[in-house]
Amino acid sequence: MTVMAKYAVFCLQTLICVLAFTLVCALEGSDPQEVTARPGEDVTLPCRAPSGYSITQLEWSRTDLKAEDGYVFFYRNKRPQENYQHPSFQGRVKLRDPEMKGGDVSVTLTNISLKDSGTYECQILISSPERIDIRQLTDLTVNSSDGKILEGTNGAGGKPNGEKPGVYPGLVIGLSVFGALLLVVIVVSLVVYCKGVTWQKSCRHPVGEAAHKPH
Template identity: 90%
Template sequence: MALCAVMFLQTLLIVLGLTLVGALEGSDPQEVTARPGEDVTLQCRAHSGYPITQLEWSRTDLKAEDGYVFFYRNKRPQENYQHPSFQGRVKLRDPEMKGGDVSVTLTNVSLKDSGRYECQILISSPERIDIRQLTDLTVNSSDGNILEGTNGAGGNPNGEKPGVYPGLVIGLSVFGALLLVVIVVSLVVYCKGVTRQKSCRHPVEAAHKPH
């Protein structure tokens, strides 16, 4: 039973850790403000010691089939997957991505660059890890105006700044709770089976024990 208790505690810590990471990833996006012609850094970091297999920087108001802001795979940037408006304007802040730094620098920004940017990281590990982080970029003109239709809200035409995927955070929490219940039930069944096997084994051993 001691082994079962240890397994239960380890599993509980893993599930709670994964759920917490998912909730943190769904926190409010970073806010970045710039003026036309400036260079900006969109920050993103992978907190894992495993190698990054794929990195996708996208803008939420652009369709994936139209191209990415920045796309990295097979240990190098893939410019042929970039949206035409970002080609030649986006590069990794640290080409070696030391410490999981996958931030990118967007050069010579314009009013049309205002919007919400998403960083998605796929990490090669025993369990596939998918990390998402958001950044809201607002480009103001010299007279304080912004691109018509964005209202400085990361590409939202209504000028609202909704929370980041609240349904995702709730879904992750529910999934973590359900997963924990399934694991606990499985461990209980397993431990009962182990106990039953031991109790059945003792009478047999006693029957064969010489008097």
């Protein structure tokens, strides 16, 4: 492998790492999703991973609960692990899409109560050449049956089924940046490759001329 080829590979590897890091930062840097519902309803807590990746582990937790007490939802080895769940969530949480198509790792929390209000964190571990750890937050507000908001919650609104309307802003930003940087990778790789070919030709050409010069 020539020096220019090695340099091209190094540039490509570096830019791929930058792509992954930028995507993760964009996803983590987004504002929490806001969800609201009434006691007794089922509510969806949204979370999405980049599509096309193999999810190694999925952890749903609540920020005010201790990790050693258990998770809201825990997924590993291609199936939910109920023995890791907090007692108050056992039998009440399931994946919205068990096949997680398109990176959909949202969960449905059934028969909610006022005690379910809080901030939920979705943590996704992805298998790839580099380990990727993505975290997203969701604020759940449970209104009392008379319409009053439980003290200590922010009263954020959403769809009747509990999910905030619109798209996932962090994911949109991340994918947009990912696309832009991918274009940079392609352009830089082509430029480096073309320069390498030109450099090799220029190095070989004088040798060829010298060999055919009359003595």
